[in-house]
Amino acid sequence: MPRDYYEVLGLSRNASEQDIKKAFRRLAMKYHPDRNPDDAEALAKFKEAKEAHDVLTDPRKRSAYDQFGHAGVSGQSGFGGGPGDFGAGGFSDIFGDVFGDIFGGRAGGRRTHRGTDLRYELSLTLEEAVAGKDVSIKIPTTVECHHCGGTGAKPGTKPKECSTCHGHGQVRMQQGFFSIQQTCPACRGSGTVVEDPCRHCRGNGRLREEKTLSVKVPPGVDTGDRIRLAGEGEPGEHGGPPGDLYVQVVVQDHPIFTREESHLFCEVPISFATAALGGELEVPTLTGKVMLKVPPGTQTGKMFRMRGKGVKPVRGGPVGDLICRVAVETPVNLTERQKDLLRELEESLSSGGKHHSPHSTSWLDGVRHFFEKMGL
Numbered sequence: 001m002p003r004d005y006y007e008v009l010g011l012s013r014n015a016s017e018q019d020i021k022k023a024f025r026r027l028a029m030k031y032h033p034d035r036n037p038d039d040a041e042a043l044a045k046f047k048e049a050k051e052a053h054d055v056l057t058d059p060r061k062r063s064a065y066d067q068f069g070h071a072g073v074s075g076q077s078g079f080g081g082g083p084g085d086f087g088a089g090g091f092s093d094i095f096g097d098v099f100g101d102i103f104g105g106r107a108g109g110r111r112t113h114r115g116t117d118l119r120y121e122l123s124l125t126l127e128e129a130v131a132g133k134d135v136s137i138k139i140p141t142t143v144e145c146h147h148c149g150g151t152g153a154k155p156g157t158k159p160k161e162c163s164t165c166h167g168h169g170q171v172r173m174q175q176g177f178f179s180i181q182q183t184c185p186a187c188r189g190s191g192t193v194v195e196d197p198c199r200h201c202r203g204n205g206r207l208r209e210e211k212t213l214s215v216k217v218p219p220g221v222d223t224g225d226r227i228r229l230a231g232e233g234e235p236g237e238h239g240g241p242p243g244d245l246y247v248q249v250v251v252q253d254h255p256i257f258t259r260e261e262s263h264l265f266c267e268v269p270i271s272f273a274t275a276a277l278g279g280e281l282e283v284p285t286l287t288g289k290v291m292l293k294v295p296p297g298t299q300t301g302k303m304f305r306m307r308g309k310g311v312k313p314v315r316g317g318p319v320g321d322l323i324c325r326v327a328v329e330t331p332v333n334l335t336e337r338q339k340d341l342l343r344e345l346e347e348s349l350s351s352g353g354k355h356h357s358p359h360s361t362s363w364l365d366g367v368r369h370f371f372e373k374m375g376l
Contacts, residue, residue: 002070005052013066017057024053115234115243122227122247124217126254130286130311132219136212139245142234143209145201152194152205159192167191206235215247220314222259225249256284262320264310267327270294275328285309285322292324300328 006013009023027049029035036042055061055073064072120139144150153159161167165184169191173180183189197203213232221227226246233243257264268283278296282289285306292304303325310320331338 003048005056005065008048008052009056015056020053020056024049113236113240115236115240117243118233118245120245120247121250122215122217123250123252124221125252126257126259127286128217129221129249129251130219132221133217135215135217137215137247138210138212139232140208141211142206144235145198145205145207147200148198148205150205152198152201152203154196154198157196159190159194162187162191162193165191213245217249218314220262220312221249221251222261222314223249223251225314257286257322259311262311262313262317264320264322266322266324268292268304268324269327269329270298272328272331275299275326283322283324294326298326298328300326302326 006015009015009020009027011019011023015023028046031042031046031049033039033043033046055065061073066072118139118141120137122135122137124133145152148155151159162169162184164186165171169184169187169189170181171184173182184191187193194203198205201207213229215227215229217227226248229245229247231242232245235242251259257266259265264286266283268281270281274281274294275298276296278294278298280291280293283292283306287309290306290309292306294304303323306322306324308319309322312319331342334342
């Protein structure tokens with residue numbers, strides 16, 4: 001009389017499927033014939049554990065067994081035979097759910113490989129990046145050879161089944177008591193061998209070509225942003241999905257503006273007279289001209305903010321500002337008359353009794369206090 005299946009696995013009758021599999025793996029590691037060659041007792045215990053596992057992990061069989069015992073599953077298990085006959089396959093099948101993902105799954109089908117992702121660097125002007133643009137790009141890619149239909153074989157011929165893996169694309173390697181599945185080294189996973197290659201693609205089944213794609217650049221992109229074109233990368237192998245194309249944005253330096261996130265910055269030179277007396281001047285923006293009002297007595301480095309004249313971020317948010325930094329220009333190439341006028345102005349400023357140079361006065365006061373503290 002066969003032993004109770006739950007007793008064989010050392011489990012209670014309310015054991016979960018996970019508990020059953022775990023108990024079976026433990027016994028299989030102990031009694032498998034690969035680890036116990038020529039040991040009839042170990043072989044018998046292994047078969048007993050395998051039969052218990054297969055019945056108790058099948059919901060229909062387990063229900064019948066729980067109700068009627070061995071009579072409920074009599075004739076359904078079908079176990080027996082020699083050391084290599086274990087019903088569902090062999091030792092590698094027992095642990096297929098553990099090692100299948102690592103070693104590529106079971107034999108019987110070719111592996112599919114996702115195509116390689118591609119990267120394209122797209123150079124834009126600042127104006128194009130801020131406004132957005134539809135651009136066409138040309139990229140090199142591989143396509144199915146239209147001469148051989150992608151088989152890699154000379155037109156009129158066909159690839160032959162690989163004699164090493166018999167068309168499976170994978171072979172089993174025995175390592176100790178593990179049977180590991182790996183890509184066939186002869187056909188590299190294709191399952192076929194090309195004996196007479198196509199002269200156009202040289203047996204690869206693919207040709208290098210150039211394709212044109214349309215890329216919609218959204219407004220507000222900046223250097224470092226990427227635009228993903230799904231499925232426009234290299235095609236996959238053996239029916240695998242294609243990779244993606246990533247368009248990497250690079251914004252060129254601008255002669256007037258620099259960008260920091262949503263804000264634009266520019267430096268505006270003004271004359272000595274405008275800085276002293278005040279005035280208005282035209283300032284460029286990415287959408288046209290605006291008037292900048294400069295108050296009297298403006299110093300170099302003064303910042304003027306023009307709200308809403310910056311960039312609308314590509315990921316949303318308010319439009320940034322244009323920040324203008326003025327720089328007072330020192331006159332050059334003066335005539336003698338102009339030099340005399342400046343000397344007269346300097347004398348007038350010095351003798352007027354008023355402080356006309358606030359920055360210079362405060363700086364000199366600071367220097368004087370510094371020297372006094374140093375005892376100089």
